[in-house]
Amino acid sequence: MASREPTNSPAFRLVVKGLLQLHELSRQGQDDSAEAEAVRDALDGPLSILNDTDKERAQWLSEDLYSVSGPDESATLQPMTAEAQLALTEAVEARESGEFDRALKLIRRWESYISPALLSYLRGTVWLDAGYPEVAAVFLKHASELDASNGNYRATYLTALDQSDPKSALEDAQKVINRPQDWAPAVVVRAADVAVGQLQDASVIEPVAFGRQITLALEDAVSRMDQGGDPAAPISTYGHGVLLLGMCYERLGDVNAAANWFTRGLQHNPDNDRLLAARGILLYGKEPGAIADLKRAVSVESNLIWPYLFLAHHFLSMRDFERARVMCEMGLHREGSASAKSLLEEWRAIAQAELGFPPNTVRAAFESAVRLDSSNDLARRNAKIFEQALAKHDPRPISNWEQRSEATVRQLGLVERRYSLGA
Amino acid sequence: MDNSTPRDPVTPPKVYRIMKRDTSDNLPVVGSGSSSELGARPHVDIAIDAGGNVVLDGTGMSVAPNWRMIHFTRIPKRLRHIVPGALGSDKHACFSMGAGPFERGLVTVNLELLPDETPPPVNHGVIAPVGVVPLEQYQSDLAGTRALWKVDEA
Numbered sequence: 001m002a003s004r005e006p007t008n009s010p011a012f013r014l015v016v017k018g019l020l021q022l023h024e025l026s027r028q029g030q031d032d033s034a035e036a037e038a039v040r041d042a043l044d045g046p047l048s049i050l051n052d053t054d055k056e057r058a059q060w061l062s063e064d065l066y067s068v069s070g071p072d073e074s075a076t077l078q079p080m081t082a083e084a085q086l087a088l089t090e091a092v093e094a095r096e097s098g099e100f101d102r103a104l105k106l107i108r109r110w111e112s113y114i115s116p117a118l119l120s121y122l123r124g125t126v127w128l129d130a131g132y133p134e135v136a137a138v139f140l141k142h143a144s145e146l147d148a149s150n151g152n153y154r155a156t157y158l159t160a161l162d163q164s165d166p167k168s169a170l171e172d173a174q175k176v177i178n179r180p181q182d183w184a185p186a187v188v189v190r191a192a193d194v195a196v197g198q199l200q201d202a203s204v205i206e207p208v209a210f211g212r213q214i215t216l217a218l219e220d221a222v223s224r225m226d227q228g229g230d231p232a233a234p235i236s237t238y239g240h241g242v243l244l245l246g247m248c249y250e251r252l253g254d255v256n257a258a259a260n261w262f263t264r265g266l267q268h269n270p271d272n273d274r275l276l277a278a279r280g281i282l283l284y285g286k287e288p289g290a291i292a293d294l295k296r297a298v299s300v301e302s303n304l305i306w307p308y309l310f311l312a313h314h315f316l317s318m319r320d321f322e323r324a325r326v327m328c329e330m331g332l333h334r335e336g337s338a339s340a341k342s343l344l345e346e347w348r349a350i351a352q353a354e355l356g357f358p359p360n361t362v363r364a365a366f367e368s369a370v371r372l373d374s375s376n377d378l379a380r381r382n383a384k385i386f387e388q389a390l391a392k393h394d395p396r397p398i399s400n401w402e403q404r405s406e407a408t409v410r411q412l413g414l415v416e417r418r419y420s421l422g423a
Numbered sequence: 424m425d426n427s428t429p430r431d432p433v434t435p436p437k438v439y440r441i442m443k444r445d446t447s448d449n450l451p452v453v454g455s456g457s458s459s460e461l462g463a464r465p466h467v468d469i470a471i472d473a474g475g476n477v478v479l480d481g482t483g484m485s486v487a488p489n490w491r492m493i494h495f496t497r498i499p500k501r502l503r504h505i506v507p508g509a510l511g512s513d514k515h516a517c518f519s520m521g522a523g524p525f526e527r528g529l530v531t532v533n534l535e536l537l538p539d540e541t542p543p544p545v546n547h548g549v550i551a552p553v554g555v556v557p558l559e560q561y562q563s564d565l566a567g568t569r570a571l572w573k574v575d576e577a
Contacts (some may be wrong), residue, residue, distance in 0.1 A: 022496065022510050031500075031512040040496050040511070041458050047494045059495050062508030 008131065011046040015058045016135060018043040023062070023069040023138075040417045057101065061135065064123055067116065068142045077115060091122065100130040106241035112120065117146035121153050133163035151184025155237075158190045162197070169194045180217035188221035188349070189241040196244055208252065215248045239265050246278055246351065250414065258282055273302035281413040284310055285406025303342075305336030306413055312347050313409050325351035337416060342373030346382060350401050351388055362386060378402050426499045427551040435521035436528045436536045438486035438550065439575070441497045444516040449574055451518050453566045458485075459497070459515055462565050462574070465558060468549070479539055483549030484565055488525035488538075490517035490576065492546040504575060519575035520568060529553070 018039050025036045050058065078084070087110045094103035103126045111119055124139030125169035140157035147153055158176075162169035176183050178192035183191070192214050195344075222241045242265035262279035265272060280293035291314055297307035307332030315324035328348035332341060349365035366383035369376055382401050389400075442451035443459050454512045461486040463469040486571035487493045491506060499516065519528060521559035529535050530532035530550055538548035 018496070019510070026500075026510070032514055036512070037457055037459065040494075043496050044458075044494060049495065059506075059508035061494065062510050063503065066503070066508075 001307045005286065008051075009054065011049050012054045012058065013048040015043060015054075016132060017060060018046070019065065020064050020134060020138060024111065027069040046223065051239065060104065060108070064104070065138070065280060067111075067119060067123075070140055076112075077321070078113045080113055084110050088114070088122075091126075095126045095129055097149075098129075100126050115147075115151070117143045117153065119143075120146065121150075121156070125156065128156070128160050131158045134165070134327060136160035137164050149184075151186040154183070155186040155190035158194055160185070162194045166194075168353070170198050177213055177217040180220045185221035186237045188217050189237050189244065192218050192221075192244050192248075193240065196247060211248050211252055215245060215252070218248065228419075239269050239275060242268075243272075243274055243278060245281075246275075250278075250282060271296070271300045273297040273300050273304060275304045276300075277302060277304050277381040281306060281310060281410060284314075284410040284413070286410075298327075303334055305331050305334040305340050308334065309340055309344055310413060312344060312351075313406070316347055316350060317403065317406070319354075321351040321354040325355065339373045339376070339412075340416060342369045342376045342379060342410075345369035345372060346376060346379040349379075349386070350382060359386075359390055363390045378404065433436075434523040434528075435530045436523045436525050436564065437488070437519055438519040438525065438536060438548070439488065439490040439517060439519045440484070440572075441490065441494065441499070441511060441515050442572075443492055443512075443514060444518075450498050450569050451516075453518065455562055458515045459512075461569055462562050469551075469558070469561065471558055476555050476557055477552050479552065479555060481551065483537065486536065486548055486550055487546055488544075488548075489546075490519070490558030493517075495548070499576075500504070516574045517576045518565050518572040520571045520573070531564065531568060533560075543569060 021039050022036060022043075025031065025033060025039070030036055030279035034383070047055065047058070067099065067415075087106050091103045091106035091110075094106060095098070105124065107114070107119065107122050107126070114122065120143035124136040124143060126136075127139065128136035137157060137160040140153065140160050144150070144153040144157045158169060158172060161172060173194040176187055177195060180188045195210070195214050218241055222238070222245065225238050225241065242261045246258040246261035246265070249255075249261060259279060259282055262275050262282070265275045266279070269275070276293045276297035280290045283290040283293075294307045294311050294314070297304070298311060308327045312327035312331060314325050315321070315327060323350060328344045328351060331344045332348070336344075345365050346389040348371035349362050349369065352365060353362045361384070363386075366379055366386065369379035370383070373379075385400055385402070425548050426483035440451075440461075441459065441463055443454075443457070444450075445452050451461040453462055455464055458464065458468075461484075463482075468482060468484055470480050470482045472478050490498065495506050495508050495510060497511040497515070498506050499511045499513045500509055502517075503509045518543050525536070525538055525545065525548065527535065527537060533553055533556070534550050535553050536548050537551050538545045542545075550565065552564065556564075
């Protein structure tokens with residue numbers, strides 16, 4: 001299919017929502033209810049304006065949903081063949097390359113060779129990657145119910161639920177965190193991820209107590225992984241578990257424990273850029289090793305904005321303006337909050353000014369800093385310092401910049417990157 | 424074909440509609456409270472003026488030239504082997520009436536088919552009153568077709 005798929009049209013999204021409702025009503029034996037009729041009536045409009053491709057997608061989604069909502073119609077499971085295995089691999093590759101329709105079609109064609117749990121898991125992961133977590137959650141829940149022993153199914157279900165229904169995801173995560181020993185480590189790590197991500201939510205009662213509970217659950221999971229438990233869990237699960245543990249301790253104010261957990265994770269994988277960034281930020285301005293961590297994160301081409309931002313600040317304070325400028329440029333190519341990017345633009349302007357870049361280039365960077373974050377008063381003041389120096393024809397005006405301290409930048413990084421690192 | 428005047432009622436157009444099936448006689452259930460009954464929902468399917476008369480503005484009870492062209496969310500689930508994903512109630516059935524082409528034409532003396540004015544293939548139309556009549560008369564005319572419908576899921 002030529003177009004990027006599935007579509008993101010509002011009508012298609014409405015149809016998807018309605019189909020999920022109808023299948024849920026069908027599962028409850030409410031096909032003939034007034035509610036089901038109302039959903040069908042509401043779907044007439046959106047269905048009428050879908051293009052043929054989207055109509056077909058919606059129709060096949062409905063058909064696939066019968067594997068979840070309908071009576072068990074699965075034919076006898078065929079023994080796996082080399083050809084079927086190849087097709088499944090092809091389906092996974094299609095999903096990974098964004099060819100979601102093809103992936104779903106391949107899965108459908110070979111479904112008689114796939115166990116019902118794996119079938120729902122595969123469908124769920126396709127819809128999750130396609131940006132429809134609400135659909136993914138339905139399939140993944142089914143997969144995890146059919147095979148409760150598979151931690152990966154449950155963990156992926158929690159991911160989908162977190163994206164589609166954060167409140168339910170937190171409730172589900174809390175159940176896991178309350179009894180971590182009942183769950184595979186991968187599920188505990190994912191539950192902790194969901195919980196840490198929502199800790200800032202005002203609805204979380206007693207966040208400190210909950211934070212302690214999360215750390216206990218994570219410590220249990222990491223300990224089991226150390227002992228070889230959950231071999232089916234992805235390799236990244238361990239690193240993510242210790243990252244979350246460190247972040248929890250960081251949040252609870254225990255810097256040493258946080259650093260120790262990051263270190264433990266790095267002993268397993270010295271090039272884990274998230275752990276490198278986490279430890280680097282935690283110890284920035286306190287321990288010289290922090291710079292080495294951040295440099296290593298940059299050397300492995302981390303896609304996080306933070307190593308670049310902290311090194312830009314570091315090089316700026318060392319008056320190494322060219323390296324500061326390069327870090328700013330690299331950081332600005334990463335995804336990050338407007339306030340982080342505002343800092344990078346401000347520091348880029350300062351570095352450019354010191355390096356003798358044309359005034360208009362410097363000015364544009366300052367303007368961009370203010371535009372990105374109107375509360376960045378320092379950028380405004382530094383822009384003024386730059387203009388005043390220009391007016392005085394001062395050849396080396398600059399060194400009077402107002403700078404943020406290492407402690408200020410560290411604090412900002414700890415607060416801002418906490419959740420993006422956990423993602 | 425001249426679309427401006429109704430056709431001869433001798434060969435009324437063949438139209439399909441998915442409706443609740445009365446198990447006692449295999450005919451559609453008459454009513455105007457649901458989109459799955461033989462009737463038109465006032466102000467939803469058919470426009471009504473302040474005097475309670477139908478408005479001849481192209482609205483009316485929905486029909487299709489073939490049951491496969493009806494949204495799959497309404498096609499009974501038992502027909503999934505023909506239309507994948509069909510999600511309608513199995514208590515409903517695909518009914519048809521008439522034999523002629525899906526073109527503007529009289530269905531009965533008081534009712535006519537108005538196909539949507541969209542580029543071909545046209546997949547939807549309405550059964551509308553031929554003239555301005557009270558809503559009750561229109562509903563009665565629709566109900567009067569009940570015996571003409573037959574389950575047709577081929």
